Structures are given as C-alpha cells and as structure tokens.
Amino acid sequence: MLLFDQNGWDSRTYLGGWTTLGATADAVSPSTGERLGSFAVATAADVETAVDLAVSAQKTWAATSPEEKAAVLRKAAALLEGTTEVLATWLADEAGSAHGKAAFEAGLVASEFHLAAATAMMPYGQLLRTGRPRTSLARRVPVGVVGVISPFNFPAILAARSIAPALALGNAVVLKPDPRTTVAGGLYLAAILEEAGLPPGVLNVVPGGADVGAALVDEPRVPVISFTGSTPAGRAIGARAGELLKRAHLELGGNNALVVLEDADVEAAASAGAWGSFLHQGQICMTTGRHLVHESLYDRYVELLAEKASRLSAGPPASGAPLGPIIDAGQRDKVHSIVTRSVDAGARVLAGGSYDALFYSPTVLADVAPGQAAFEEEIFGPVASVTSFSTTEELVQLVNSSPYGLSLGILAGDAYAAFELADRMRSGIVHINDQTVDDEAQAPFGGVGASGTGVRFGGHEANIEAFTETQWVTIQGSIATYPF
Known part of the structure; x- marks a missing residue:
C-alpha cells in the first residue's frame, strides 16, 4: 500500500502486520469532534499474542548485523523526513497540536531515529583488568522485549524515543499508545518501520486502555517497561514492576x-x-x-x-x-x-x-x-x-x-x-537563560523525585543503559584446573 494509506490500516493494528481484532475504536479530533478513522482495540489476550510475536522475532533481530539495523533506522529517519507533513497533520488533527508544535515534534521523531542508527554502531562493552591469565570483559546485551507505554501530549516523539534505541540495541518492542492518540503515537510509526524494512514481529502495537497497559506490565517475558505519563500511574507501574523484579523507566510529571x-x-x-x-x-x-x-x-x-x-x-x-x-x-x-x-x-x-x-x-x-x-x-x-x-x-x-x-x-x-x-x-x-521546555535526541533527559526515576532517555549512554543488560565474560585458552 502507499505509505500510511488509510485503507491499509483503518480498523486495524500492527501485530506482525496489519491485523484486525475483535473491537475497534474511533480516532476523534479534540478540536472538532470529527471522526478521523478507527483502529483495532487490543485485549489482554492480544498483549500475549504481541509478546509471542516479539519473543519469536527478537532473537533473529538481535543477531542481525549492526550495519543492517542501522540501515533500517536510517531509512525510517529518511521516510519520516520525507513525510513530515503527514505526521504533522495527524498530530494537529488527533492530538490538537498547533502547526508549529506539530512540525517541531515530527522533526524530533526523525532525529531520534538518526541517533538510534548511530547507537546501533556504538561500542557495547569494555575490557576489564583481571588478576588471572585470561581476557575479561563486560558487554551489553539486549534485554529481549521492551514494553513501551506512551502518552497523548507528544505522542509520536514520546513513543519513538524508546522504540528507536530499543530496536537499535537488538530488542523487540510492544507499544501501547494512549487511546486518544493511537494513530500519531503508534500506527504511523509502525507503518514507517514496516516500510523501512523492520522484520515482522519486532514491533507490535496494542492500542487500548489501562487494562492493556497492566497486562503489558504483568507479562513475564517483558523485562523492561518504559513509561511516560502521570506520576500516579507511574507510581502504580513502578510498584508492580518492583513486585515482579523487572525494570521500569518512569518519566513522569512536573511542576x-x-x-x-x-x-x-x-x-x-x-x-x-x-x-x-x-x-x-x-x-x-x-x-x-x-x-x-x-x-x-x-x-x-x-x-x-x-x-x-x-x-x-x-x-x-x-x-x-x-x-x-x-x-x-x-x-x-x-x-x-x-x-x-x-x-x-x-x-x-x-x-x-x-x-x-x-x-x-x-x-x-x-x-x-x-x-x-x-x-x-x-x-x-x-x-x-x-x-x-x-x-x-x-x-x-x-x-x-x-x-x-x-x-x-x-x-x-x-x-x-x-x-x-x-x-x-x-x-x-x-x-x-531559557525557559523549561526543551528536548534534543542526543541530550540526557529525566527527572528526580515525583518526576521519575532519573535519566533514561537521550544520548547513547543513557539509551544503552536503559535497554540492555550488562554481562561479564571471561575467556581462557585452556580449561582452568582446581584442587578438587
């Protein structure tokens, strides 16, 4: 289909491809009340399906060469730059963004994918000193599947800033966008990445409400949750993630x-x-x-x-x-x-x-x-x-x-x-000597206290820390022997 032709995605979501589910909801303009289209609404069972697809696809994606990953992300950035007006229009219609803000956000999304393409090529470990005759190193490995829960206000950029680096580092992603901005904050990004050559199943979109988000947080095969939203919701997600011994990156409110x-x-x-x-x-x-x-x-x-x-x-x-x-x-x-x-x-x-x-x-x-x-x-x-x-x-x-x-x-x-x-x-x-609103893909971003769990976004270092695990590896030329 033509890139983001509405006939191709209307009443669907993206689960290994454009898929219908049991129910749909309307995308509605907050400015006019006009129906803009519709999308498939996921259930907790659909979250399980999305994670099945993600787990299956992730191993192959992680083994894909960094050059190939970077090429997909660069192409996504180029497609975003070539279709800025399409995304900006959806941001205006669905999120109520004034045209200047919409154009600015669309540009930020492209910059996230450019940065992610570079992240895919970054060093991912270091040699360690050791007191034994061996090579000792620490390397970063993908966490596996990252769950992303994104808000309505800057729906595209606040989803992309987790999706892009997570993909660059070899993870699969399951995205739950805000139901008020599912198109701009979810389906559009899926269409871009599909066109850029991302393999099926590496990104899956599960539109829905709090029950779908809770199912994603509870899913045992999703070890990392990246959430942007209100402080009360973030507290609940953080508490549940703590019970489940999984990481929750929480970017919350501010005053x-x-x-x-x-x-x-x-x-x-x-x-x-x-x-x-x-x-x-x-x-x-x-x-x-x-x-x-x-x-x-x-x-x-x-x-x-x-x-x-x-x-x-x-x-x-x-x-x-x-x-x-x-x-x-x-x-x-x-x-x-x-x-x-x-x-x-x-x-x-x-x-x-x-x-x-x-x-x-x-x-x-x-x-x-x-x-x-x-x-x-x-x-x-x-x-x-x-x-x-x-x-x-x-x-x-x-x-x-x-x-x-x-x-x-x-x-x-x-x-x-x-x-x-x-x-x-x-x-x-x-x-x-500036006001409080600013963001750049390469700059560390995060708050303290009730604003979240610190820097989890922006720049190679923060993104690698957020979406990988550290693994210690030693290598010896012959088998070590012991006095047992």
Whole structure:
C-alpha cells in the first residue's frame, strides 16, 4: 500500500502486520469532534499474542548485523523526513497540536531515529583488568522485549524515543499508545518501520486502555517497561514492576519553576515565560508551572505576561491559532478546577481563566502562594502561576518545596551566578537563560523525585543503559584446573 494509506490500516493494528481484532475504536479530533478513522482495540489476550510475536522475532533481530539495523533506522529517519507533513497533520488533527508544535515534534521523531542508527554502531562493552591469565570483559546485551507505554501530549516523539534505541540495541518492542492518540503515537510509526524494512514481529502495537497497559506490565517475558505519563500511574507501574523484579523507566510529571532574578531583562523574561507556560496549551511535562520572580521585577513581569496571554488565542489548528484544544473534557475540568481553587485561595486572574468547549484561554494567575493549587499541583494546561520572592534563601526553598524535579529555568543578567545558584536546586534538567521546555535526541533527559526515576532517555549512554543488560565474560585458552 502507499505509505500510511488509510485503507491499509483503518480498523486495524500492527501485530506482525496489519491485523484486525475483535473491537475497534474511533480516532476523534479534540478540536472538532470529527471522526478521523478507527483502529483495532487490543485485549489482554492480544498483549500475549504481541509478546509471542516479539519473543519469536527478537532473537533473529538481535543477531542481525549492526550495519543492517542501522540501515533500517536510517531509512525510517529518511521516510519520516520525507513525510513530515503527514505526521504533522495527524498530530494537529488527533492530538490538537498547533502547526508549529506539530512540525517541531515530527522533526524530533526523525532525529531520534538518526541517533538510534548511530547507537546501533556504538561500542557495547569494555575490557576489564583481571588478576588471572585470561581476557575479561563486560558487554551489553539486549534485554529481549521492551514494553513501551506512551502518552497523548507528544505522542509520536514520546513513543519513538524508546522504540528507536530499543530496536537499535537488538530488542523487540510492544507499544501501547494512549487511546486518544493511537494513530500519531503508534500506527504511523509502525507503518514507517514496516516500510523501512523492520522484520515482522519486532514491533507490535496494542492500542487500548489501562487494562492493556497492566497486562503489558504483568507479562513475564517483558523485562523492561518504559513509561511516560502521570506520576500516579507511574507510581502504580513502578510498584508492580518492583513486585515482579523487572525494570521500569518512569518519566513522569512536573511542576517546573522558571526563576527570574533581579538582574534579568524583564521583557525577554516575559517572552520566555509565556512560551514555557503556553506552548501546546501547557500539556507538556516540562511546562513552566511556577514563575518565581524577584519582587523588584514582579509587577512589570506579571503585566507583560498578561499582555502576551491576552494576545494569544486558542482554536482549531486549522484556523492557525497558536494554541489548540485541551485533549478532553476531563483534563479541561481539572485545569479549571486548579484555577478556581487558586482564586478562591487568594490568587488573582490577570488574563484568561475561562474556556469555550475544549479551548482554554491562556491564563495568568498573580499572587500565587505556597499551599494554593496552582503552586502545588501539575496543571497540564495553559496556566502561568506567578509568585514573588525577596531573598535567595526564600527562592531556593520555593523551588525545592515541590516534590517534582524535572526541569528548571533560571533567567539572569549574570549567567554564571545563575549556574552556581542552580547547584542548590533539585532538578534533572537546568536551563540558564531559557525557559523549561526543551528536548534534543542526543541530550540526557529525566527527572528526580515525583518526576521519575532519573535519566533514561537521550544520548547513547543513557539509551544503552536503559535497554540492555550488562554481562561479564571471561575467556581462557585452556580449561582452568582446581584442587578438587
């Protein structure tokens, strides 16, 4: 079929090829409510089938030469680059991504496959010193089958960043995409890899809800789970994985702080802050949730931020609006609850605070204090909460008071003073003179505390650590003898 011709995948999923199952669900636009297509819905029994296929295919794939693996991944990257508009359209239609965000995400997916092609060719071990007449080495070997559970907000990249390196390192993958973005976050990637020459069974897609994810976590032949999503779901997966003695790589939520020091350029700071809070309607784990602004700049900063928010609009991506919809009514209501509870507790709305259908207006809350919902909770919507501080000690306490620790931005005139200040703040990612949202395939990515289990993505070292096991091997020219 033509690459991603809807007639070839509609009402199907990818299990060793395009397959129908017992039930289907519709892919629906959150912007318009329009039905975009349908896909097959998996059950726990289908997870077992997917793992059967993956186990059977993995041994041959692991034995495939690194050059051949790299060639498949390079071709996938080239296909992604050649069909960027197709993926971007699905991201706009199915995930509610504004066109700029959709194009950016599509490009990131291609970069993950380029990096993975290089990972396939990387050294995979080291020679060890030994006190005996032998060769001693440590080498990395595939774990076997990797289970990937991915979210709705950046569905393609947050699936690809686990799929691509896992494949590069000789594993098979079973992917459970979010049911709200199954096409962009699952079926499209399967079509790309099929066209690139990935053998059948090495990647399998099991669309479905929490029951399908639980079956994947419980499956004894899947020793590694890579999960991106909410902290409560991540805690449950981590607890279950611990019971089963399997590894769970957990990239979870965030309530990220953007610090504006007293020597910062306040105009530039407000621009960075608006981008950090409002990009993709704030539905990013790295979104700037808390703006911590020195009291000398506070009034001007909130004024500028509110002006920027008031000039932004939310609407269907096809309209060209810079912000799209919240993914569904449940998430929208959660966002609005945080706003209203914060206002009831003393915060002031300087912009937004209202919605039309799933389109939530960019919102600025001033005078947000610790204890208020907007300060304590991950909002996952286009809401900027602003808090003032007066002393460095107060600032450090405000930053570190959150149980989350994913991304931190510090805006300052003196960049090196900001860098030194960052040593006192707990975060997996730190950006000096930038906002909190950023990602590059080659850069380590991960959070601490309630944001996850540390760096598990990005760059060769993190990916090799995530998706392989270490094996110690010794070699002697003759059989060792012992006094027994």
